[in-house]
Amino acid sequence: MRLTRIAGVVSAFALTTVLALTGAGAASAEPLAATGYVALGDSYSSGVGSGSYDSASGNCKRSTKAYPQLWAAAHAPSSFAFTACSGARTDDVLAGQLGPLNSATGLVSISIGGNDAGFGDTMSTCALSSESECLAALATAGSYISSTLGGRLDTVYAAISAKAPAAHVVVLGYPRLYKLDGSCVVGLSEKERSTINATADALDSVIAQRAAAHGFSFGDVRTAFTGHEICSGSAWLHSVTLPVDESYHPTATGQSSGYLPVFQSLA
Template structure:
């Protein structure tokens, strides 16, 4: 997509120059210029690599690629939805359930090279210990939940920025010409929603607050690296747990799907945000 723009600009310049010199442009010449520009746009295709954790691999969305094993890469995940819609020249899907920033650096960057034109990544939640925090909140009550969430907040503010920097630097080093799109995380709960049972409202608010902090820190690090950031909180608004139209699993079976987007969350929450930026 980016390589087509210089050609369009050049064609536009040539047309404008012809107008200035001759006073008019024959219809056939104008149509030829427009056709060449459209051809350049249509024949350019991305070389796309999708990195990240379970929110990128599509845990909770079903229809998993059996070859992906424990990484649980879903055919309903937003990277696959984008690939199906845009038919990039190449597509590599290395996102993996449970991944942290170090796993991205050590295990997921193999497909990246100077020809990579588009990279997506969702990462940071596992570094911050959100899975453990959610387990604590569900099993150990409000006091333990708040304490564990506060630990996560301390990590997000103090340690996570450096971990994100390391992952983002590694991506840039291997794919210096790529547009990188960083996707954040949704809020888990609709406060004062329809949930009668489960964790307390104070615990839900604390979880949402930590999720907001994670999103804000991630957005800042992405911006400082020149990456695009996709905030999915607006698209998930009204679709959190305890809403009337949930796009996130609460505690469910299999247990690993808990607190992950459903197929609707991937298609309605993540995909449009990524598609607008890619």
């Protein structure tokens, strides 16, 4: 009887040891940490205006000097997917940018909404047409921002959460383009510049509200760009340029000194 009891104790000890070594006794294995980074969005995220474009990205014009590339190079995430694309609207994000998102995605960045509101066409109108036409185009953009954009952002943000449920999402806004009463002596009127800035504020307000509603962080870059707007004398933003698609976009310094610190503080 004594030998049988000793044998049972030894067997139980051996089984416990095996379970401990293999983890078979645990209720469930700890999941791997979600540490991949995916950069979504439009030209402000792809880096249009900063040069050094990846030729493989084609018309998306993804730059090695864009804030997502700079952050990834400095922090070496376990994986990095850069799908932001020049000209992207909310529908383009949904249709072509979300593929890399999965359960291992721990960080997502995105700037989106400016093209939905007609940012490019509106600025072209302001640069090439009369003050009244510029103000009318800005009023149209403002109406879209207040009535329609929020719902489109909700659809994108919900899709991100569904595909990458563990991800921390940082939504980046847009800077004010002009320093008022600045150094520019030609070009748009002060009323046009003021209205452009007010429209950017309205855009950022809706983006910030919808990001908060989804539990995302909002990166407000307006303070970072203060003193570095067009007409400031130390601009981190292009005015009208050739090629024209780089107009009204951050320079390389705007990416590294404007967008990157704001994103880094929230990532």
